Amino acid sequence: MNKTWNNKAWFLVLPAFIVVAFSAIIPLMTVVNYSVQDTFGNNEFFWAGTEWFKEILDSDRFWSSLGRNLMFSFIILVIEIPLGIFIALNMPRRGIGVPICLVTMAMPLLVPWNVVGTIWQLLCRSDIGLLGYALARIGIQFSYASDPLHAWITVVAMDVWHWTSLVVLLSYAGLVSIPDAYYQAARIDGASRLSVFRYIQLPKMKRVLLIAFLLRFMDSFMIYTEPFVATGGGPGTSTTFLSIDLVKMAIGQFDLGPAAAMSLIYFLIILLLSWIFYTVMTSSDAET
Amino acid sequence: MATQQSPSPAAATSVAHVKREGPKFSWIVPLVYIVFLMIPIYWLVVISFKSNFEVMNSFSIIPQDPTLRNYKVILTDSSWYLGYVNSITYVLMNMVISLLIALPAAYAFSRYRFVGDKHLFFWLLTNRMAPPAVFALPFFQLYSAFGLIDTHIAVALAHCLFNLPLAIWILEGFMSGIPKEIDETAYIDGYSFPKFFIKIFIPMIASGIGVAAFFCFMFSWVELLIARTLTTTSAKPISAIMTRTVSATGMDWGVLAAAGALTLIPGVLVIWFVRNYIAKGFALGRV
Numbered sequence: 001m002n003k004t005w006n007n008k009a010w011f012l013v014l015p016a017f018i019v020v021a022f023s024a025i026i027p028l029m030t031v032v033n034y035s036v037q038d039t040f041g042n043n044e045f046f047w048a049g050t051e052w053f054k055e056i057l058d059s060d061r062f063w064s065s066l067g068r069n070l071m072f073s074f075i076i077l078v079i080e081i082p083l084g085i086f087i088a089l090n091m092p093r094r095g096i097g098v099p100i101c102l103v104t105m106a107m108p109l110l111v112p113w114n115v116v117g118t119i120w121q122l123l124c125r126s127d128i129g130l131l132g133y134a135l136a137r138i139g140i141q142f143s144y145a146s147d148p149l150h151a152w153i154t155v156v157a158m159d160v161w162h163w164t165s166l167v168v169l170l171s172y173a174g175l176v177s178i179p180d181a182y183y184q185a186a187r188i189d190g191a192s193r194l195s196v197f198r199y200i201q202l203p204k205m206k207r208v209l210l211i212a213f214l215l216r217f218m219d220s221f222m223i224y225t226e227p228f229v230a231t232g233g234g235p236g237t238s239t240t241f242l243s244i245d246l247v248k249m250a251i252g253q254f255d256l257g258p259a260a261a262m263s264l265i266y267f268l269i270i271l272l273l274s275w276i277f278y279t280v281m282t283s284s285d286a287e288t
Numbered sequence: 289m290a291t292q293q294s295p296s297p298a299a300a301t302s303v304a305h306v307k308r309e310g311p312k313f314s315w316i317v318p319l320v321y322i323v324f325l326m327i328p329i330y331w332l333v334v335i336s337f338k339s340n341f342e343v344m345n346s347f348s349i350i351p352q353d354p355t356l357r358n359y360k361v362i363l364t365d366s367s368w369y370l371g372y373v374n375s376i377t378y379v380l381m382n383m384v385i386s387l388l389i390a391l392p393a394a395y396a397f398s399r400y401r402f403v404g405d406k407h408l409f410f411w412l413l414t415n416r417m418a419p420p421a422v423f424a425l426p427f428f429q430l431y432s433a434f435g436l437i438d439t440h441i442a443v444a445l446a447h448c449l450f451n452l453p454l455a456i457w458i459l460e461g462f463m464s465g466i467p468k469e470i471d472e473t474a475y476i477d478g479y480s481f482p483k484f485f486i487k488i489f490i491p492m493i494a495s496g497i498g499v500a501a502f503f504c505f506m507f508s509w510v511e512l513l514i515a516r517t518l519t520t521t522s523a524k525p526i527s528a529i530m531t532r533t534v535s536a537t538g539m540d541w542g543v544l545a546a547a548g549a550l551t552l553i554p555g556v557l558v559i560w561f562v563r564n565y566i567a568k569g570f571a572l573g574r575v
Contacts, residue, residue, distance in 0.1 A: 003398075003399060003400055003401045004399070004400055004401065005400070005401045005402070006400040006401070006402060007402045007403055008402075009396035009399070009400035009401075009402040009405075010396075010402055010403070012392035012393055012395060012396035013392070013393045013396045013397070013402075013408065015389045015392070015393070016389045016390060016392075016393035016412070016452055016456060017393075017408070019385075019389055019445070019448050019452060020412060020415055020448065020449065020452055020453065022445070023415075023423075023427075023445060023446060023448055023449040024415050024418070024423075024449055026426075026430055027423050027426030027427055027430055028426070030426035030429060030430070031422065031426055086317065087317055087318055087321050089314075090314040090315070090316075090317035090318055091314075091317075091318050092314075092315065092318070097315070097318075099563050099564075101318050101322070102559075102563055102566050103556075103559050103560060103563050103566075104322050104325065104326070105318075105321070105322065105325065106559045106566055107325065107329070107552070107555065107556065107559065108325055109506065109510075109555075110506055110509065110510065110552070110554075110555025110556070110558070110559060111510065111551070111552060111555060112509060112510045112511075112512065112526075112527045112551050113510050113511070113512055113527075114512045114527045114530060114531055115527065115530070115548040115551050115552075118332075118530070118544060118545075118548050119328045119329065119331075119332050119548060120328060122328075122331060122332060122335055122541070122544075122545060123327070123328045123331050127344070128335070128343050128344065128347075128541060129331070130327070130331045130349075133347055161324070161325065161328060164321075165325070168321075169566060218416075218417045221419075222417075222418075222419035222420070222421065224419075224420065224421055224513055225512045225513060229531065242419070242421075243419050243420075243421035244421075246419075246421045246422070247421050247424065247513070250421075250424070250425045251424070251425065256425075259425070263421075263422040266419060266421075266422060267418060267419070267422055270414075270417050270418065270419065271414055271417075274413065274414055274417045275410070278410055278413065
């Protein structure tokens, strides 16, 4: 749509700008402030320069949290995106099945994040959990509290349970927007199921899949509540992701300087990645 | 002629074959997925109807001795049930604030170009991407400075950080689907901007508003970290009460499960209201 140039539109945007600025810029400046100062309590602050940034960038703790978080994001994207597309392709397009599918599939998305953690704790504990108990009965001692691999399986399964529906609903929205004429044309050409998917469905889903990819990557990159409740970041630090580490440092140990420096580095990584995604998305918007 | 016609019936039968095969087996996939989704929820509900003795000492797929004790604990103790009231209060406040502010902003983004529009839009979006963990501590200090700690409005405003950009994004998607000629015709007919916006434009994007409201509800309802940081007692959300109270005297699994099960209800209700728009809504109005 060609838009008119009108700077008075700023008045319409102004309230949103003020509210977000209040909630974003002031706290961000507080973080910047802390990141360059040292404190010994009593609200006395000393200039520390880039000391905290060096400390964070030199610490194994930060890099291993970052590594674990990237690993986690990678695993859940590899599972959730193809799985979501596959389920969406097989969903009914009309009839009573549609609202049933949509409503039940959207349910996990509306569960408070700490309740997601609780649900999976209740499911996986070997003493009271359905899954843990069933596995114990067939001879597998499943313990997410002591075995790092089991903890990872639990956290990944939990995220797949929680968020695959988002990919499903997005892909489904893309699929139902394809006009029937496309499929009829494919039938006349005798296209196979695979080529229908490759040349009709996938291109039509491209935009929504980009949104799905973006949202899933961002949210998994800042995941906090679910693993915090389910595994507490343990055993050891095996499921301590960036946000968990950050909260531990800022509120648990009250190391304001390093925590603030880490916040900024963390935020810059996210900013850079969202900028890349945003550029890709808007350029694909311009194409279509 | 005959040679030309012969492939088409063959193709038609094979298409019919594919068509029959498709619906025949494809329903299994969503079914298996839904079962996978429902098992953990089912188990939560089952535990919520068991006594703690039964939870710890026996194992059964359905409660042997169903009890309502866990729900009674929550619904008779004000420190429990007020958690639900608090959560709903700030979620609704956030929804109203986000929508009221997002509507004009989204209109501006969908209809006009202005200085810094693209940068502003991107900057708003980055706030959707900002990790709440980064903001938890500075939020606490900011809202303490304004004396807003432990009030509903503090949480509602803080949640605007990620809900407002999202609402603008969704509404902008829906508004861009409405041809600009409608605006122009209305202005020619002598409508002023506010009158046009309220009387004509808002009814046209009603489904988009519903979807945006749903998303504001959803992300405010599920968020814990910021809500917990900004509240102490009188505005504490149910999710924070769950993490605090339960571990006091050993694990009261039954009450924990019942509290969890009750948090599912508002979610199911709002999904039901927007079920027809949910797919398009998740695509943020951009299909």
